[in-house]
Amino acid sequence: MGITAKNFFSVEQQADILKAIQQAELNTSGEIRVHIENKCSGNALARSAYLFNKLGMTKTAQRNGVLFYLAVEHRKFAVLGDKGIDAVVPANFWDDVKSILQNNFKEGRFTEGLTNAISLAGELLKKHFPHQKDDINELPDDISFGNK
Numbered sequence: 001m002g003i004t005a006k007n008f009f010s011v012e013q014q015a016d017i018l019k020a021i022q023q024a025e026l027n028t029s030g031e032i033r034v035h036i037e038n039k040c041s042g043n044a045l046a047r048s049a050y051l052f053n054k055l056g057m058t059k060t061a062q063r064n065g066v067l068f069y070l071a072v073e074h075r076k077f078a079v080l081g082d083k084g085i086d087a088v089v090p091a092n093f094w095d096d097v098k099s100i101l102q103n104n105f106k107e108g109r110f111t112e113g114l115t116n117a118i119s120l121a122g123e124l125l126k127k128h129f130p131h132q133k134d135d136i137n138e139l140p141d142d143i144s145f146g147n148k
Contacts, residue, residue: 005036005145008072013111014143020115021141024122029129030064030085031139032118033057037146040071047071048078051146058082060138064129066121068101068114077101079117088128097121 009017021032033055040047048069052058057065063084070077079094079101097117104113 003072005038005070005072008036008070009111009143016111017114017118017143018141020118024118024125025131025137025141027122027131028064028125029062029132029135030066030122030125031057031060031137032066032068032121033139033141033144034068034070034114034118035144035146036070036072038071038073040074040076044069044071044076044078045080048080052080052082055139055144057139060084062129064125065139066125068118068121070110070114075105077105079121085125085128089124093124097124 017034021034024032035051035055048067051069052065052067055067057067060082063082065082066085067080068077069080079097081089081094085093097120100117100120101113104110104116
């Protein structure tokens with residue numbers, strides 16, 4: 001069996017990614033999700049926007065969800081934040097996060113790239129969306145997988 005979205009990361013690596021999401025969300029009311037699928041024949045950002053809606057990520061109270069999208073076979077990724085984030089951050093807000101992903105992915109360090117980028121996203125979001133005492137986890141933290 002070849003590499004697929006569901007087996008691209010080992011069980012241990014998936015646990016590390018989940019832990020990174022949970023740790024990042026301790027700093028911010030922002031909600032972080034990771035979605036992995038096999039292929040993306042088109043534009044990764046357009047695909048992530050479609051999935052953002054399909055996964056219900058627009059339903060957070062502050063519209064502060066973030067999607068990390070990976071298409072493993074086509075080696076594409078995107079980072080997409082919701083309208084609430086876009087309304088208060090500069091245009092280059094995600095540049096450092098994307099650089100971490102790109103630099104690590106080039107070297108085959110997919111888990112490290114993803115966990116480090118998620119951690120940075122949590123830190124960056126903290127300034128605009130600090131964690132609140134009464135904060136609830138509005139979106140699942142687990143990795144979702146696509147059929148493509």
